[in-house]
Amino acid sequence: MKTFKLISMQLADEDALVDIEMEDGLIINKEDDKGTWLVEVFTNHKYIPYFQDACDNDKEVIVQVVITKRENDPAAFLTKVCCIKKLQNNASILLTGKLTKPKSDYPEKLLEYLLDKGYKGDELLSEFKDKIITRPKILQPKKV
Known part of the structure; x- marks a missing residue:
């Protein structure tokens, strides 16, 4: 174990x-x-x-x-x-x-999230590189 x-x-x-x-x-x-x-x-x-x-x-x-x-x-x-x-x-x-197996993996979810937020080009790449390392929660969790 x-x-x-x-x-x-x-x-x-x-x-x-x-x-x-x-x-x-x-x-x-x-x-x-x-x-x-x-x-x-x-x-x-x-x-x-x-x-x-x-x-x-x-x-x-x-x-x-x-x-x-x-x-x-x-x-x-x-x-x-x-x-x-x-x-x-x-x-x-x-x-x-x-x-x-997760339904979709984190990089795909992150990219979709950033595109939905309107990031493009170099700004998209920069945000993706930062957030793939820091791993913020990209789904909006419910607050209890």
Whole structure:
């Protein structure tokens, strides 16, 4: 098994991504023959309903996470909620799942976003080079 630091998490909610504000988190590659990963996030109680519905109804949840360093590409996982523990100040959410292929990759989304913003020519190239490194969130996340 290999364990990695979870840097950020977003939950896919219909056509938008919901930023999950984290206190801490980790992700474990179980390195089993099924390709199973475990994701644990420590977050605010206000995010429990997002995961509780999936847990109660045995629904799959798509999460997008960044592992180890903010500059890394986000990875999408198809998960199920295993456990929700309400702690005094936070909640611990444990998910199990498999790595999935994203519908489209970050560079394509970034380029589309910059074109929609009206960038052209050298200005487009400059913005693309900057943002491909800094990796700002290009989808407008829902605020909770």
